[in-house]
Amino acid sequence: MDTSGRSRFERGRVVAALAALVAFQLALHSAVPNTVGRLGSLLETFLPWLGLAVPVLLVAALRRRSVTALIAVLLPAAAWLGLFGALLLPPSDGPGDLVVVQHNVNDVNTDPVGTAGALARVSPDLVALEELTPSALPAYRKALEADLPHHAVVGTVGLWSRHPLKDVRPLDIRPRGIGPGWNRGLRATVVTPGATVAVHVAHLPSVRLGLRHGFSSDRRDESARLLAAALAAEKQDRVILLGDLNSTVDDRGLDPLRAQVDVAAPGFAFSWPASFPVARIDQIMTRSASVTHLRSLPPTGSDHLPIVARIAL
Numbered sequence: 282m283d284t285s286g287r288s289r290f291e292r293g294r295v296v297a298a299l300a301a302l303v304a305f306q307l308a309l310h311s312a313v314p315n316t317v318g319r320l321g322s323l324l325e326t327f328l329p330w331l332g333l334a335v336p337v338l339l340v341a342a343l344r345r346r347s348v349t350a351l352i353a354v355l356l357p358a359a360a361w362l363g364l365f366g367a368l369l370l371p372p373s374d375g376p377g378d379l380v381v382v383q384h385n386v387n388d389v390n391t392d393p394v395g396t397a398g399a400l401a402r403v404s405p406d407l408v409a410l411e412e413l414t415p416s417a418l419p420a421y422r423k424a425l426e427a428d429l430p431h432h433a434v435v436g437t438v439g440l441w442s443r444h445p446l447k448d449v450r451p452l453d454i455r456p457r458g459i460g461p462g463w464n465r466g467l468r469a470t471v472v473t474p475g476a477t478v479a480v481h482v483a484h485l486p487s488v489r490l491g492l493r494h495g496f497s498s499d500r501r502d503e504s505a506r507l508l509a510a511a512l513a514a515e516k517q518d519r520v521i522l523l524g525d526l527n528s529t530v531d532d533r534g535l536d537p538l539r540a541q542v543d544v545a546a547p548g549f550a551f552s553w554p555a556s557f558p559v560a561r562i563d564q565i566m567t568r569s570a571s572v573t574h575l576r577s578l579p580p581t582g583s584d585h586l587p588i589v590a591r592i593a594l
Contacts, residue, residue, distance in 0.1 A: 287384070288552070291379075292347040292350070293341075293342055293345040293346075294347075296341045296342050296347065296353070296354075297342075297347070297349050299334075299339050300342075300350065300354045300357055301335045303335075303356075303357040303360075304356035304357040305333055307360035307364060310325055310328060310531070311533060319497065319498055322422075322532050322534050325529065325532045326532050328364070328531045329364075329368075329474065329531075329542070329553055330503070330559065331361065332357075332477050335358050336538075338350070338354045338357070339354050342354050360404040364531075366550060368549055377592055378473065378476070379407060379473065379521075380402050380406050380592075381406065381409075381523065382408045382409070382589045382590075383525075383563050383565050384408070384410055384581070384583065385410075385412050385525040385563060385583060385585040386410050386411065386417070386421075386581070386582075386585075388412040388437070391584035393417040393420035393421055393424075393580055393582070394420050395581065395582060396421075397420065397421050397425055397443070399579065400425070400431075400578075400581075401425060401428060401530030403491060403578065405589065406429075406440070406442065406443040407429075407443070407480065407523070409438070409523035409524065410440075410441075410525065411437060411465070413439050418439075421439070421441075423488050429442055429443055430444065431443070431444065434467075435451045435452075435468060436463070436464025437464065438464075438484055438524075439467075439482070440523075442469075442471050444471050445471075445472045446469045446470065447470045448468075448469065449467065449469040450467070450469075450472040451464055451466060451468075452466030452468050452481060452483060452511050454485070454504045454508045454511070455507075456486060456499075456500040456507075457503065461578075463503050465483065465484040465485075466479070466483045466508065468480070468482075470530065473517060475594060476519055476594045478519045478570070478594065479519065480520075480523065481511065481522045483504075483522070483523075483525075484524055485504045485508070485526045485528075486500040486504050486527065488501050488528065498527075501528065502534040504531070505534055505537055506537045508522075508538060512568070512571060513541055517567045518568075520542060520568040520570070521565070521566070521567050521570065522542050522564065522567070525564075526538070528562055530544045530566075532544075541568065542566040542567060543567055543571075545564070545590060546565075547573045548574075548575045549561060550577045550588050551577060552585050552586040553579055553584070553585050554585070555584050562585075563586075563587075565588060565592075567592060570592050572590045572591070572592055573591050573592070574590060576588065576589060577589075
């Protein structure tokens with residue numbers, strides 16, 4: 282009993298209620314509506330961070346010496362582990378046929394040479410870049426061409442490859458109202474010694490967060506649907522999607538893409554912002570292939586971190 286005469290089962294009801302609320306948001310995040318400020322997508326973008334509530338609630342339950350609260354804290358802990366526990370597993374030591382790098386290099390990057398050199402140090406077979414500018418493009422070409430002699434650029438996105446490219450073409454993922462000068466997608470066939478792979482490189486529109494409109498992702502979501510349609514129409518069995526998708530894979534706005542390609546391997550590999558990464562909005566996803574290893578690389582001159590994956594074909 283405490284000073285109010287309540288037992289350990291009666292104390293800590295507020296803590297227990299908060300634990301139940303966090304568990305609900307984790308387990309049933311898709312039930313949070315997007316009708317007002319797209320709160321559902323905003324929650325899903327940072328969903329892993331809800332796990333930080335668990336130790337806070339645990340401390341509160343211990344301080345209240347409440348059995349009810351301690352039991353309730355198990356709910357969000359179990360929900361978080363169910364969603365993200367697999368990401369804590371050590372990376373697979375399985376085979377990888379391709380080393381693939383994805384990086385939004387930032388159109389105001391003042392060190393494209395250093396950025397390209399950092400990517401080349403992991404000996405990649407494929408490098409996908411977004412926010413390429415005409416002034417920086419020669420620097421990337423020069424730095425990458427020795428090991429990656431085959432490349433294609435469409436608008437502000439590019440693909441460098443150790444293996445020959447063919448059937449290169451733009452991907453039209455423009456949302457309505459965007460003019461023809463907006464070119465942020467390409468598709469190419471990569472002819473590796475063991476398999477032929479269709480590679481799609483995309484940079485989806487940015488999202489906005491503000492007091493008036495909340496989390497604005499309409500254009501990003503529309504572009505994601507167009508990209509998903511292109512993936513659905515892809516005739517090659519093996520597909521790799523590389524890009525800055527401006528969202529995490531938990532965001533329901535990317536559900537059309539997740540229906541076409543698989544999510545990557547264990548590891549959070551947060552990529553944005555580079556100064557304090559809290560989310561992986563840069564993605565490496567596959568179909569009829571497996572990502573066996575995924576990690577972030579050290580900072581470059583960009584506001585994103587590069588991510589690198591090993592892919593088994």
